[in-house]
Amino acid sequence: MRQPDTSIYEAFMRGDSVGSLAKRFKLDKSQIKKVINRVGTERNSTKPEVLHELHATTAHTGRNI
Numbered sequence: 001m002r003q004p005d006t007s008i009y010e011a012f013m014r015g016d017s018v019g020s021l022a023k024r025f026k027l028d029k030s031q032i033k034k035v036i037n038r039v040g041t042e043r044n045s046t047k048p049e050v051l052h053e054l055h056a057t058t059a060h061t062g063r064n065i
Helices: 003-014 018-025 029-062
Strands: none
Touching: 003 018, 003 029, 018 029
């Protein structure tokens, strides 16, 4: 992923419309949609590993019953 791609994805997730992103980044709406789909897919494929690792490191230190 490149920095503009992640910026587009983050702006879309904050609620910016595809049209406003297309104007801001000077791309077509179809290109913006492709970037959003690609970045979303890449983030979903790596996200479970990170969540699993964080869970394993915090579970041992955070719970004292």
